[in-house]
Amino acid sequence: MELLGISIGWILIVLGALFLLIETFNPGFFIAVPGTVMIILGVLFVMGFDVFGSTLGVAVGVATALAAAAVTVWLYARITPDERPTTISRDSIVGHGGRVVREVVPENISGKVAIGGVEWSARSVAGVLPAGTEVVVVRSEGVHVIVEEVR
Known part of the structure; x- marks a missing residue:
């Protein structure tokens, strides 16, 4: 699929990379998950797999997005400092x-x-x-x- 001559896959990859870059400078904003999912779906599009073109494509896209989200959350938990939140009340x-x-x-x-x-x-x-x-x-x-x- 193309949008104004630009592959939707490349648009998703660029947007996903921007989301990851924003997450790098604003940790905790938690846009790493959608960024990673966008990159994975973008790669699928660039490789010629139409995620929205068939039932199989939607199933593969959803499964890939869920797997990417799960891995991203797991990695995010591993690299986040193990600090307990402040529980002090006034x-x-x-x-x-x-x-x-x-x-x-x-x-x-x-x-x-x-x-x-x-x-x-x-x-x-x-x-x-x-x-x-x-x-x-x-x-x-x-x-x-x-x-x-x-x-």
Whole structure:
């Protein structure tokens, strides 16, 4: 099949390669699976196998796409760092210590504190807490934490 004189197979191969390139620069966006499937289907088209021309072609195309997707997901899982996702919630950090990253004030939540390697919006119980101040979380409200200086 051709589209304006260009083989659909080559279009699929180029689009699949672009998807893989985007995935390289944006890991986790997870367009590697459709990219790989596009490349495989494109190769089938270039080799003269019309994936959409018959029932057998559709069956082979679907089977190939599923196999390519499964292999891509397996490879993606193998090369992804084995890091556990953060399971810290704002309620579970009450009583934990941290450090002010951006000045914390009582009136608003523009301040930032780092607790357990995670940054949180914060406000102070009383007074201005400059960057670098050691703090402890006394409670949480909405999407921010309330901290006080460690004495």
